[in-house]
Amino acid sequence: MSSPVADDDLADLVENLPCGYLSLSPDGRVLRINATLVGWLASDAAALVGQSIHALLSFGGRIAYETHLAPMLRLQGKVDEIALDLLRSDGGKLPVIANATEKRANDGTHVLTRVTLFKAVERRAFERTLVDARTKAEAAASAEHDDAVLREQFIAVLGHDLRNPLAALDAGVRMIGDRETLSDRSRFLITEMAKSVGRAAQLIDNVLDFARGRLGNGISLTRNAQEPLGPVIEQVVNEIRVASPERRIITSLAIEENVDCDRARIAQLASNLIANAVTHGAPEIEIEVSARTEGGNFILCVSNGGAPIPPAARAQLFQPFFRGAARRSQQGLGLGLFIVNEIAKAHGGTMEVTSSDAITQFVFSMPLTDSRDRSQ
Numbered sequence: 481m482s483s484p485v486a487d488d489d490l491a492d493l494v495e496n497l498p499c500g501y502l503s504l505s506p507d508g509r510v511l512r513i514n515a516t517l518v519g520w521l522a523s524d525a526a527a528l529v530g531q532s533i534h535a536l537l538s539f540g541g542r543i544a545y546e547t548h549l550a551p552m553l554r555l556q557g558k559v560d561e562i563a564l565d566l567l568r569s570d571g572g573k574l575p576v577i578a579n580a581t582e583k584r585a586n587d588g589t590h591v592l593t594r595v596t597l598f599k600a601v602e603r604r605a606f607e608r609t610l611v612d613a614r615t616k617a618e619a620a621a622s623a624e625h626d627d628a629v630l631r632e633q634f635i636a637v638l639g640h641d642l643r644n645p646l647a648a649l650d651a652g653v654r655m656i657g658d659r660e661t662l663s664d665r666s667r668f669l670i671t672e673m674a675k676s677v678g679r680a681a682q683l684i685d686n687v688l689d690f691a692r693g694r695l696g697n698g699i700s701l702t703r704n705a706q707e708p709l710g711p712v713i714e715q716v717v718n719e720i721r722v723a724s725p726e727r728r729i730i731t732s733l734a735i736e737e738n739v740d741c742d743r744a745r746i747a748q749l750a751s752n753l754i755a756n757a758v759t760h761g762a763p764e765i766e767i768e769v770s771a772r773t774e775g776g777n778f779i780l781c782v783s784n785g786g787a788p789i790p791p792a793a794r795a796q797l798f799q800p801f802f803r804g805a806a807r808r809s810q811q812g813l814g815l816g817l818f819i820v821n822e823i824a825k826a827h828g829g830t831m832e833v834t835s836s837d838a839i840t841q842f843v844f845s846m847p848l849t850d851s852r853d854r855s856q
Contacts, residue, residue, distance in 0.1 A: 500576065500597035506590045508533045508550075517597060523569045538565040538573050549580060553593065557582045563600065575600045642684055650677045675723060685748070686815040689822065690800060699819075699826040703850060705740035709778070712743045713771055716750045724758050727767060734772040740849045741778070741827055749823045752816040753782040753842050761840070762786035773848060780844040789835040797833060820844075 494501060500517030502510060510531050518525050521536070528535075534542050541564040552559040558581040566574040576597040583591045656662070657670045689699060710733045717731055739746075750769070757767045761784030768783040789797070798821035820842075824831045829846025 497596075502533070502536075502595040502597070504533055504593040504595060506592070508593075510536070511592060520574055520599070521566060521568050536566055538567050541565040541567075549578065553580055553582055557584070564597075566597070642680075646677060646681055646684065650674070650681070653677060678723070682751075683815075686819050689819045690815050699745065699822045701742040701745060701826055703740050703742055705738045705849070707743060708735070709739045709741065709743060709746065710735045710771070712747050713750055713769070713780070716747050717754065717769055720751065720754050720758065727758050727763065729754065729767045729769060732768070732770040734770075735778070737773040737848055739773065739778045739846075741846065745823045745826070746780075749820050749844060750780060750782070752820045753780075753844070756816060756842070757782050757784035757840075760784070760786065776848055777845050778848055781841055783839050783841040785839060788837055789833070789840055794833055794835060798831060 495515040497514060497516055500520060501512075501514040502517065503512035505511050510529050510533065513525055513528050515525070518528065521528070533545065537545055544562060544564055549559055549562045549564075558579075560579050562578045562580075564576050564578050566576055568574055577600045578595055578597050580593055580595045582593050585591055653670060653674050657667070657674070662670065713733060714731065717729055721727075721729055754767065754769060761767055765785030768781070770781045770783075772779055797817050800815055800818040821831045824844055824846065827846040828850065829844060832843045832845075834841050834843075
């Protein structure tokens, strides 16, 4: 038998718990409410006892009570961490987290429901802050994406519009060089102009390929396994030899099987790799270009001497707009190796680079046949 002192202590404990407490009848009416909760609601216990629990809840809280808390109690006899909003006497809302459990008699009859309530003002504010931050981040990402798409569409249109006047310049320079009698100085200037036009055309092509890739269309391919690939690579090498007569470029070609590829794209890839070797390789060391078919793959290697590429730079070589160390006059947009890698991926191939004090080597490898054809 408990003593009056112990009963008083227990009653005081319940009244002054650091959380709200409710006892509810089976039909949801307030049987008991502690002083802590009464204080939170700025109300009077006598006014609340006998009221329906709905009188203490906001509209949203009533919905949560009827659709979640009450059904879960009936199913499992208890429920934890249900978010509710209580109504203060002044009409304000008090966010709380509710835990509830049912008390039943020996025969299973529902006697009452005990509910403990914990203030969740700071928790709700934190959750709202997180939701707001996520909403702002999503809006910013969407705006950034829209801006990027618009920017890249503009680049693509600009690239197309630049091609026409550039083609006219190229034709004019060729006509002057072929049909006019020129002094040595004029012939030199025409040659340099032709080089500049060719370089500008390559830059425009790289920008267009970059824009296409970022707009989601990717690098387009027109495959052909019937035409030989060796002459295409020889032509690329010869063009670079003409453009850079001071550099020695040697070739070793052993392409003994048909290669199912886009020859124009492979030529673009080879041209970018060799031009990169001309730009960054040691001028006194020859550039080696080899191509072979081996083990069901086509392999193209471009090697040059010179200072090794630092590991940190190697990790970024195939990223757009990355430019390695070069003379200012040789700097481009930093898209050449990015386009190389995109062409490699479009063919189902890979790009690898190794660099040491002795040699820097770029290796492109791709299957001889399109894997998508074999799977059909």
